[in-house]
Amino acid sequence: MRILHVLGKLDRGGVETWLVQVLRHIDRKKYQMDFLVNDPSPGAYDEEVLSLGARIIPCTGYRNPARYALNFWRVLRKHGPYDCVHSHVHSYSGYVLMLAALAGVPMRVAHSHSDTRQSEPSFGPARKLYRATMQRLIRSCASGGLAVSTEAGQDLFPPRWRESSKWTLQHLGIDLGRFELAVDRDVVRRELGIPKGAIVVGHVGRFTEEKNHMFLVEIAHELVRLDSRIFFLLVGDGPLRPSVEALVERYSLRDRFAFTGVRPDVPMLMKGAMDAFVFPSLREGLPVTLLEAQAAGLRCVISDVISPEADVISSVIIRESPEASPKRWAERLMRQLSDPNRMSFDRTCQQLSSRSITASTEQLSSLYARLSQT
Numbered sequence: 001m002r003i004l005h006v007l008g009k010l011d012r013g014g015v016e017t018w019l020v021q022v023l024r025h026i027d028r029k030k031y032q033m034d035f036l037v038n039d040p041s042p043g044a045y046d047e048e049v050l051s052l053g054a055r056i057i058p059c060t061g062y063r064n065p066a067r068y069a070l071n072f073w074r075v076l077r078k079h080g081p082y083d084c085v086h087s088h089v090h091s092y093s094g095y096v097l098m099l100a101a102l103a104g105v106p107m108r109v110a111h112s113h114s115d116t117r118q119s120e121p122s123f124g125p126a127r128k129l130y131r132a133t134m135q136r137l138i139r140s141c142a143s144g145g146l147a148v149s150t151e152a153g154q155d156l157f158p159p160r161w162r163e164s165s166k167w168t169l170q171h172l173g174i175d176l177g178r179f180e181l182a183v184d185r186d187v188v189r190r191e192l193g194i195p196k197g198a199i200v201v202g203h204v205g206r207f208t209e210e211k212n213h214m215f216l217v218e219i220a221h222e223l224v225r226l227d228s229r230i231f232f233l234l235v236g237d238g239p240l241r242p243s244v245e246a247l248v249e250r251y252s253l254r255d256r257f258a259f260t261g262v263r264p265d266v267p268m269l270m271k272g273a274m275d276a277f278v279f280p281s282l283r284e285g286l287p288v289t290l291l292e293a294q295a296a297g298l299r300c301v302i303s304d305v306i307s308p309e310a311d312v313i314s315s316v317i318i319r320e321s322p323e324a325s326p327k328r329w330a331e332r333l334m335r336q337l338s339d340p341n342r343m344s345f346d347r348t349c350q351q352l353s354s355r356s357i358t359a360s361t362e363q364l365s366s367l368y369a370r371l372s373q374t
Contacts (some may be wrong), residue, residue, distance in 0.1 A: 001030065002034070005087075009039035017045075021360075059071045084105065109144050109145065113152060118305065148172050152285040174292055199275050208239065209240065215280050219333070222326045226331075231258070232253075233257075235262075285307070286310050294351075295348050297343035301320060304322075
């Protein structure tokens with residue numbers, strides 16, 4: 001079966017990491033996965049994806065519908081035929097799947113990875129019309145749909161989507177084997193420039209508005225007042241990173257922060273450097289990094305807008321409103337840090353078994369098999 005996944009680019013985001021892990025674990029004799037990317041610039045996973053036999057195919061012009069349509073159909077003619085187009089570009093999936101339907105692709109899957117409904121009050125008339133049009137196209141052109149959480153499904157799919165076999169709730173999975181590693185915490189921390197004796201609060205995520213990094217710095221400002229040993233480790237990159245670093249400087253917290261940029265060794269950083277995990281996002285689908293934090297045995301303080309379906313090991317998670325004060329978040333983190341015991345890998349692996357990449361890949365393969373028979 002030949003499947004064309006449509007996404008922005010193959011950087012180290014949650015969706016992209018999951019797709020690459022699926023590519024590693026799926027039976028590549030049965031499934032040929034290619035990736036159509038709307039951004040032609042190099043991505044962090046490009047080299048590995050190519051080494052695993054997949055193709056990365058640029059399709060530019062997504063802001064110009066007519067140009068994008070011509071480019072998209074040109075890709076299908078040149079590299080196809082494809083049995084399935086699987087789109088991961090949220091609302092824009094409506095247009096992608098319409099183009100796939102017009103080209104005669106038999107299976108068309110819309111994958112909802114996020115919940116953007118909280119932003120709707122700020123949408124203007126044009127944006128609201130676009131959203132409504134794309135939702136109608138998804139519902140009419142998709143052969144099937146996947147949602148990473150109930151909330152993500154409610155964002156794109158019909159109101160009673162759970163009652164239809166066309167739409168499926170499928171949580172993303174992670175590679176639990178990557179967390180079965182021995183680490184020397186002193187060595188890891190020393191390499192990151194973390195002071196000896198520091199208590200490290202970590203975050204992993206792209207520096208964008210929805211991840212709420214500016215608020216995270218406000219939390220840090222309060223937390224350092226409660227305990228001078230506190231240190232923050234921020235993994236990731238993105239357009240708002242300079243603004244976040246400027247706020248850190250303004251609060252004179254530069255010696256309390258380490259910015260690592262994008263890293264391929266998140267499990268090692270979580271197990272070797274972090275003592276707790278903070279995630280104050282304004283909106284999410286179901287974040288893979290939160291599953292990874294639980295796999296690493298970290299105690300977490302997270303935004304209550306995140307789907308409860310993310311709380312696989314609920315005993316290590318405290319939820320708080322992003323509307324609460326930074327001081328309140330800091331107090332919650334101090335409560336988590338007061339318990340230094342970390343769950344063993346055997347326990348976290350057992351509790352997260354249903355969210356493993358193996359289980360996730362099997363579910364995806366079953367979906368493709370089912371759709372091919374309809």
